[in-house]
Amino acid sequence: MLCATSRLLAARAASALPAHPRGRGPAPRSRRRELHFPGHPELPPGDLLAGRFAGPSVSTGRRAILRRGRMPPAAGGGLAGSELRPRRGRCGSQAARAAGRDVATETATARSPKRPAPLSSRRFEAAGRWALLALVTLTSFATRFHRLDQPPHICWDETHFGKMGSYYINRTFFFDVHPPLGKFCAFLGSMLIPLAYLTVLELSRSLPAALLTAALLTFDTGCLTLSQYILLDPILMFFIMAAMLSMVKYNSCANRPFSAPWWFWLSLTGVNLAGALGVKFVGLFIILQVGWNTLSDLWHLFGDLSLSMVTLGKHLTARILCLIVLPLALYIATYAVHFMVLNKSGPGDGFFSSAFQARLSGNNLHNASIPEHLAYGSMITVKNLRMAIGYLHSHRHFYPEGVGARQQQVTTYLHKDYNNLWIIKKHNSNSADPLDPSHPVEFVRHGDIIRLEHKETSRNLHSHYHEAPLTRKHYQVTGYGINGSGDSNDFWRIEVINRKFGNRIKVLRSRIRLIHLVTGCVLGSSGKVLPKWGWEQLEVTCTPYLKETLSSIWNVEDHINPKLPNISLEVLQPSFPEIMLESHLVMIRSSVWTSFFLTTFLQGNNGLKPKDNEFTSKPWHWPINFQGLRFSGVNDTDFRVYLLGNPVIWWLNLLSIALYILSASIFAVAVQRGAHLPVKVEGLSQVLLRGGGQLLFGWMMHYFPFFLMGRVLYFHHYFPAMLFSSMLTGLLWDTLLRLCAWSLASYPLARCVHVLGILTLLLGTAYSFYLFHPLAYGMVGPLAQDPQSPMAGLRWLESWDF
């Protein structure tokens, strides 16, 4: 990714020197001259040339181009040479060229070149930019790889994501923190910073803004901590940022559609989207953002009457191919690999349907062969279709006094057990043993009245007008009768969903409902855990509400009937699309993608079991850095790591969002009121409104949806949004300082304002990092309340717990 970017940039830099393409004004170069910082040695030679040859070539396309939403340059006084030169022949910022043109005519006539600069400084400047990028990258790698091996034990979420990693590698439950995996995460975490740097550079065309962003992210303890552990977040954030960068890049290529770089960035966007979605569902938000960007892009193209419908069709097709078909194909391919690798039975089995389990080796359904159709006399287990409910179960224990009738309990149970076995009998005949070989086989059909006899206790599945133990509005379900003889309350009608009467009932594939004949209620499980008398199994009820919900639908899983021929389950195995669908449904229905694994894997008590309200937090906590997350270390003497953002940076980000909204609204209102802004200010306002707008949108897309989620939320969910808000901060402060410098332009040292401002921010963040770095690299010693602690005086909020 990085290599590709850099090679391309190199190519651009190399090709930047030759003559301008026809029809494009040489304007920006002359503008640069005007903006340069007095005493700055490197005046790009391009400027000189432009200044010399700049004729009165007034552009025709400025309005049109601005309207089409391309990014204009950051104009205004400031660090000379800090703005990227628009690149000819490549996808440069179109508006950068355009917006400068008007200025060009003014300045070219108004001033003459101050002094010629050596041609080599051109190359020198390019090299300087490269050095800066290298520096940024190096710093980020240095901070992320520093003390990567500490602490040597497992931290918080690593327990499950690490396990998943080892899952893939060993296909067993053996667990060890694999160093390569840790380094991989740190590598991706480090890559975030150059990506953010390049994105801001592309959006603002201003090196200081990009540098500030990079510093904010490098020196943020939260990002640092998150990158040092084996978690999914660095991977997710990497894909999000990569998608954002490639989107911004392909926006810049819009003036040269269907060129190689255009295709490259467009398809790279697609690839990164697939990656983001494949890691976590949170990746969906960046997809929405790219989708929105694409739609507005298409909308602009559609309004351009110079484009024929055929061209528009091509544009549309290209986007569908690269942004929908390509990611989808990659996503599905990932799943195919996932299912091929994970083909062994494990603790997650119970969550999946019987048919799904059949393809896991080690599961008793794998390669099993059982009779296909249910017949009277068959011994079966019945599984609820809702996830994590389990098998219909009964045992030799009665409901306690005061809980409905004192009859045998019926529950659901998640594990395989002899007490899950039931025998299907005809409702009216008990005498003739259906397993008697002389008897002909009689299949159970849709709509038949049956009786289910519990094999171990010979009691019938029974229901009556007593309220269920926990769900008061439902009826109680019990085991009743002796040796299979009970009463008419033992009769159930068996129905297959979406079938006609008289059809046979298939093992695994048929979705059945059991309807109580007398009361007309439906057998279901409420999913509530019974108290101790019920062995903490789940409650089974008969619900009088006939709504079709999954908790009242069952399927037959095991089936034993010696009189019927066994068929291999292979034919019953679901196809790949069905597997895809089911595993997604399971993930969505468990609604807690993370806690799905947490509950599965953290059963063993490792002392860090998340109980509600302990590690979880509310979305409004996040931007204000209200409360961190304890990564490792419990006692005061332990080596402790605490996931908390660098408060200086986070609060600066928060302030910047407010400031951004304020300044952007001022500009928007001014434009709407028809105010005529000076050209430089207009350029800056375009950066603010367009570039900043995209970043603000990204922040909102990655933050606000969490308010709607009912799931368990953790502090680290905010980090993708935090990346966007840091980029916004960089862009905003650079622009504001440039505006300041511009408004003070009459004073002698006005331009220092920009330099000083940026330097102050850079040094400030670096210093705050110096203060707070123990949060990420680990602290030993007493807690921060104690004056002896290394962190004494830094506990600025009561809620911080380090």
Next chain:
Amino acid sequence: MLGFLQHPVMVTAEVNLNMVALTAMGLLSRLWQLAYPRAVVFDEVYYGQYISFYMKRIFFLDGSGPPFGHMLLALGGYLGGFDGNFLWNRIGAEYSSNVPVWSLRLLPALSGALSVPMAYEIVRELGFSHCAATGAALLVLIENALITQSRLMLLESVLIFFNLLAVLSYLKFSNSQKHRPFSPRWWFWLVLTGVACSCAVGIKYVGVFTYLLVLGVAAVHAWHVIGDQTLSNVRVLCHLLARAAALVVLPILVYLLFFYIHLLLLYRSGPHDQIMSSAFQASLEGGLARVTQGQPLEVAFGSQVTLKNVFGQPVPCWLHSHQSTYPMIYENGRGSSHQQQVTCYPFKDVNNWWIVKDPGRHQLVVNNPPRPVRHGDVVQLVHGMTTRLLNTHDVAAPLSPHAQEVSCYVDYNISMPPQNLWRLDIVNRESDTDVWKTILSEVRFVHVNTSAILKLSGVPLPDWGFRQLEVVGEKLFRGYHESTVWNVEEHRYGRSQEQKERELELHSPTQVDISRNLSFMARFSELQWRMLTVRSDDSEHKYSSTPLDWVMLDTNIAYWLHPRTSAQIHLLGNVVIWASASLATLAYALLFVWYLLRRRRRVCDLPEDRWLRWVLAGALCAGGWAVNYLPFFLMEKTLFLYHYLPALTFQILLLPVVLEHVSDHLCRSQLQRSLFTALVVAWFTSACHVSNMLRPLTYGDRPLSPSELKALRWKDSWDILIRRY
């Protein structure tokens, strides 16, 4: 001076007979036999209990919506002279003679009736013809579901009324914007918009969606005002400020007013007190106030207190201890300290009393003058009945093994020293020297030796702990959470030196008096917060449905069945109207996208003013439908068909708009237009016919034979009750 006498006094009145006729028909359809059935119908059983509370001035808490709607219903009861004595316990129960059924049902019925002429006005204000406007009003008039819903003591029709009023007054306002801004008429409609929005939100939270829609449209219009360069900057500012005041500030004030009146009316304590904080309860007449009235305010060393947990989940409870000890070995084989249990107990009990003791002294009485306890002081808590000290130590708690066990220390003479010092941390302190106050202070107890925090884990203990709730010392999580916060509820200064006397003292009720009043804003914010967070349990219902069932009316609700005959009331819509309204919305969306794309390519099918009219009608009607419908997909509560009615009303308004558009712009020749008109007339006749057929189920006035009932069951998913004889 007497100049006015020189001219005759002229009154010129224009009466729109359409409006008059529509209003009359609306009133007739909604008020006809209003007091029938004289029995509790469906959700009347739910709203009725709150009306009774209002009549008796008893405080209640209802999480389903803000109080304005309940107050309106109660107003009907007040006007009818209802005394609140009726047991609202069963749907179908016969009303006793003291219940003024007619006046209780009057306000919803009036709202429903007035929605008819308002539909007419809205379509007129949108700029469409009288014919379309009359059509919209007639459709609202004959929609069976709207009739049913407005004839009962329910809130949907009132909500719809205010939704429509908000839209109508905004339209009137924006139409007068063009000609005479800042005229009285302009102000009137602007203010009315704000008030109507606020009323809609005050009835049900879903009203907020219509409010947001109106705000959105107003924002777009305001943006155009900003862009209008013929206006001076000052004038633009005036425009913006006027809108902000009327559409943002005013609704908030009105909303607060509802709560103010609500709290003013309900001043007696009642069954829902428990959920509220001690301070809130103390502000109500009776209940806790009677107990806490006149307690000393400042907790001093030697004070006797009960400590209530602020979180109160799963139930509100008090810190408690009793003679029993933790079992030596738990069921899972872990060991305990075998010391005296400390729990949280949800009932008042003499064992809830604790004495605040100064660790440096031995006395358990309050000095004269009392020495108040301040933030940061180290205290010991002595259990009143057993005189044992609250203690925690490095032993795993019974059910939350990651936390420390909390016990009352029993000296077994083994190597387990007492660790019974607690530092007082007043969470809501204003300064670091704040005094610990009864009821008002929220405090945490931080254990001095281990820095664990006294916390209610909320897990019920097994039988050995009498199913009381577990209390633990939390070590891992030291951030703020309500489960670690406690407040003093009952309080008195201890006077008795001897244990025997002290026990007697503990048994006696507290007295003395000072009254403590919470400010309105404090009470409002607490009440609003509890209303939003209170959870209704187990909400499965026979007639619940999903939003997808609503669009094509795949479900219904049986509201009432006559106790003897088969006369019954159903919430059942006019299928023709529902289906065609949905189709109209779809047609609007398709046409809109088509026009939009063509305009983008500079092909203008509609003249500019027609286009703007078409967009505004869509934004308000289709938008109104969308904002009142789509959010239900994200809601997790139990949903019913009647939740769709506000959305449906907006959809019905769109229907004649689309029809008129088709006739004006898509029918190319006169012949086509005539044909189309004929079709519309036929369609409308069928809607009337369907409405008439369903009338017995709407009014429930006529018993139907089983075969008639079967004939009315047009969809398998409809639940029509057929008696088995």
